[in-house]
Amino acid sequence: MTDALKIGIAGLGTVGAALFQILKSRHNLLADICGREIVITAVCARDRSRDRGLNLDGVVWFDDPVAMAREADIDVFVELIGGEGDPALASATAALTAGRHFVTANKAMLAQHGVQLAKLAEAHGVLLNFEAAVAGGIPVIKAMRESLTGNAVTRIYGIMNGTCNYILTRMEHENMGFAECLAEAQRLGYAEADPAFDIDGNDTAHKLSILTSLAFGTEIAADEVYIEGITNISIDDIHAADELGYRIKLLGVSQRTATGIEQRVHPTMVPKGSMIAQVEGVTNAVTIEADILGELMLSGPGAGGAATASAVLGDIADIAKSRPGHQHAPALGRPADKLEPYVKAQIQSHEGGYFISLKVDDRTGVFASIATLMASNEISLESIVQRARPAGADAGPQTVILVTHATTESKVRAAVDAIKREGYLAGDPQVIRIERTRDN
Amino acid sequence: MTDALKIGIAGLGTVGAALFQILKSRHNLLADICGREIVITAVCARDRSRDRGLNLDGVVWFDDPVAMAREADIDVFVELIGGEGDPALASATAALTAGRHFVTANKAMLAQHGVQLAKLAEAHGVLLNFEAAVAGGIPVIKAMRESLTGNAVTRIYGIMNGTCNYILTRMEHENMGFAECLAEAQRLGYAEADPAFDIDGNDTAHKLSILTSLAFGTEIAADEVYIEGITNISIDDIHAADELGYRIKLLGVSQRTATGIEQRVHPTMVPKGSMIAQVEGVTNAVTIEADILGELMLSGPGAGGAATASAVLGDIADIAKSRPGHQHAPALGRPADKLEPYVKAQIQSHEGGYFISLKVDDRTGVFASIATLMASNEISLESIVQRARPAGADAGPQTVILVTHATTESKVRAAVDAIKREGYLAGDPQVIRIERTRDN
Numbered sequence: 001m002t003d004a005l006k007i008g009i010a011g012l013g014t015v016g017a018a019l020f021q022i023l024k025s026r027h028n029l030l031a032d033i034c035g036r037e038i039v040i041t042a043v044c045a046r047d048r049s050r051d052r053g054l055n056l057d058g059v060v061w062f063d064d065p066v067a068m069a070r071e072a073d074i075d076v077f078v079e080l081i082g083g084e085g086d087p088a089l090a091s092a093t094a095a096l097t098a099g100r101h102f103v104t105a106n107k108a109m110l111a112q113h114g115v116q117l118a119k120l121a122e123a124h125g126v127l128l129n130f131e132a133a134v135a136g137g138i139p140v141i142k143a144m145r146e147s148l149t150g151n152a153v154t155r156i157y158g159i160m161n162g163t164c165n166y167i168l169t170r171m172e173h174e175n176m177g178f179a180e181c182l183a184e185a186q187r188l189g190y191a192e193a194d195p196a197f198d199i200d201g202n203d204t205a206h207k208l209s210i211l212t213s214l215a216f217g218t219e220i221a222a223d224e225v226y227i228e229g230i231t232n233i234s235i236d237d238i239h240a241a242d243e244l245g246y247r248i249k250l251l252g253v254s255q256r257t258a259t260g261i262e263q264r265v266h267p268t269m270v271p272k273g274s275m276i277a278q279v280e281g282v283t284n285a286v287t288i289e290a291d292i293l294g295e296l297m298l299s300g301p302g303a304g305g306a307a308t309a310s311a312v313l314g315d316i317a318d319i320a321k322s323r324p325g326h327q328h329a330p331a332l333g334r335p336a337d338k339l340e341p342y343v344k345a346q347i348q349s350h351e352g353g354y355f356i357s358l359k360v361d362d363r364t365g366v367f368a369s370i371a372t373l374m375a376s377n378e379i380s381l382e383s384i385v386q387r388a389r390p391a392g393a394d395a396g397p398q399t400v401i402l403v404t405h406a407t408t409e410s411k412v413r414a415a416v417d418a419i420k421r422e423g424y425l426a427g428d429p430q431v432i433r434i435e436r437t438r439d440n
Numbered sequence: 441m442t443d444a445l446k447i448g449i450a451g452l453g454t455v456g457a458a459l460f461q462i463l464k465s466r467h468n469l470l471a472d473i474c475g476r477e478i479v480i481t482a483v484c485a486r487d488r489s490r491d492r493g494l495n496l497d498g499v500v501w502f503d504d505p506v507a508m509a510r511e512a513d514i515d516v517f518v519e520l521i522g523g524e525g526d527p528a529l530a531s532a533t534a535a536l537t538a539g540r541h542f543v544t545a546n547k548a549m550l551a552q553h554g555v556q557l558a559k560l561a562e563a564h565g566v567l568l569n570f571e572a573a574v575a576g577g578i579p580v581i582k583a584m585r586e587s588l589t590g591n592a593v594t595r596i597y598g599i600m601n602g603t604c605n606y607i608l609t610r611m612e613h614e615n616m617g618f619a620e621c622l623a624e625a626q627r628l629g630y631a632e633a634d635p636a637f638d639i640d641g642n643d644t645a646h647k648l649s650i651l652t653s654l655a656f657g658t659e660i661a662a663d664e665v666y667i668e669g670i671t672n673i674s675i676d677d678i679h680a681a682d683e684l685g686y687r688i689k690l691l692g693v694s695q696r697t698a699t700g701i702e703q704r705v706h707p708t709m710v711p712k713g714s715m716i717a718q719v720e721g722v723t724n725a726v727t728i729e730a731d732i733l734g735e736l737m738l739s740g741p742g743a744g745g746a747a748t749a750s751a752v753l754g755d756i757a758d759i760a761k762s763r764p765g766h767q768h769a770p771a772l773g774r775p776a777d778k779l780e781p782y783v784k785a786q787i788q789s790h791e792g793g794y795f796i797s798l799k800v801d802d803r804t805g806v807f808a809s810i811a812t813l814m815a816s817n818e819i820s821l822e823s824i825v826q827r828a829r830p831a832g833a834d835a836g837p838q839t840v841i842l843v844t845h846a847t848t849e850s851k852v853r854a855a856v857d858a859i860k861r862e863g864y865l866a867g868d869p870q871v872i873r874i875e876r877t878r879d880n
Binding site (some may be wrong): 131 | 466467469583604718734735738746747754761770
């Protein structure tokens, strides 16, 4: 049997502790499968005194992850520290430079420094694996990096943030408002005390930028993602979507267009009959459209200690099954120096259908004015609905809902701006993009 | 750059021809990704004179695949001949024995001889890859063999035959009978002229037996799968399912139970709100329930030349990225000599809910008799419905539909036999198992 594979784990939070336990309790099974033992020789965490219920006998403790990366007797550095900068980044750089394989769940770091780390891994002939960084336990990185080799991807879209999907499905099922659902999600541990990073769409954007690189063979461009969060989605929007045959999901979408690659994260109307519309609660899902394979969808747990640990374990096992010095598995699907520059398609040139909800004063001619302004901006309408007022309310603003045929973002913005100037709007317009799926 | 990887393709039907074209047209992209060229040096097919539109310049033609396996200048033998026996099996044996990697889409051969071929591959230090053999373009083999390493699988279920799923979804959507939908599927090329292998469930059973081995680390036991096809499913069953909140799918299910591992293929009622119920037409889907990861679902094209070629290409690319002489990737997830014997759970001990539809003569006391016989067999009922006769039909048999709480197959069979003996049945009873899913 080949020599044991020696692992160092940096970060002993939920994921790190779960991984530690699994590597210990399934030691023999893993050795059978991988043809060699996997042993933890080093760990690193901030607080040495905390009791994590882990048996650390025979494991060297490091207070500093960079020191562990440089000095520990390890083949693989498992980074579960998080955060885009140091100490995670310094650890990654040190570990790869020292010729150690690097396994990480750190989407923020990869979104910002993934190409640089991939180059470092390739220069030192080691593996950089990060299945857990996108969509938790779902093997979407492996599918894109390996299974889809040779395919040209045309579009990738997914639900990649469990917090947002939990809130949106609860709003729909329980007829609850956004704030109430967010509070519930926080109580249940599905949302952070400071939920901004999730609900503003930034977490999804990080993950999407990594998938975009794998999908299109381009450099990672996390700062070029168009982002809208879900904080403006009201229960009224969800009801209106339902009536029109849609559900609202926070999607990350990446797509090749004539002018470049679109990367966008925003609340999206998806047809109720599509698979992605069925994805509920904290579950994540990613759909990949590729020219040879067709359409592939993967769904599963996007977060949680065990699911994330499972993805990290798969990455470690891939390394254990490989043999040192004979790697060719470029981290981003192709060698980092063959990645093309990212060419951005501006959101203004986005083409698609739109849902537009307008609160208007109840005046003669408003309906006609709206219809005229849409037409003068070359927007053709699939439907226009003036919603009945709630019973008992026989005065005050009314809601007009428009669903457009495929048009462009710039035309929609021009039309909405023109409508605003007419002075009959009784509140901010709501504009939600509609995403067509192939499966409905 | 490492030496080129030399490929021989045996079988130039739809998949083989598609693969040939892709390897040629994406040669440079594949070389970039894999760090070496992939070149086709040999092909083999029955009829040399047929024009397949392929440029065979520089490719050695073999009439005999076994000769190609032995003599051709190839690193990888791609078997697209099909059939469980020779010449596919003889080719596999010859290729592996000659130290060539072996890529196949041949589920029938793997279902019967997979363990033996895995042992041969391991003995000769080469890879046996077969992503295309189960669920076409869906990377379920890779997910189970690699991503889920270390997980204990508890259940796996899926729609693995596009022909059956096409027929069942058409019956539901178009309110058409089975025979009519089958004829349509044949016209559209979704069903073979002789459709028995698909509609009787044998194709699904082959695929399930391979997944069972990967899921539970047991030897492949294709002959131990309990099989029922879809030929007895009527439009009435589909309507009744719909009213009760279910859809009927031909599922393959494999599950660890107290007495062994259940492998069964049969028409199954799945809750309408579950993801698997949304899988329509020729699309396939597989759900894996695992103890660390949780629940993972993959769906996509289960057949078709391009999708199958994409899966074969992924297998070839994995070999191209690896480096000769340094493989450790057991074909069945763990070394073949570590696979446990398959211990069969008998279908009689299957536990679950049942849908039972009985055509009964319209006599006093029938309803009471049925209820009594269910109770005396310890079967508790979730619902019992006597369906109204169609308008205008005020005589003739009536339909009684029962939905049971969880019980066992043996109790249901005993109860149905007892009911038969009462003499009031006006036709064969219909019994359909209900599968609970976690996601609804």
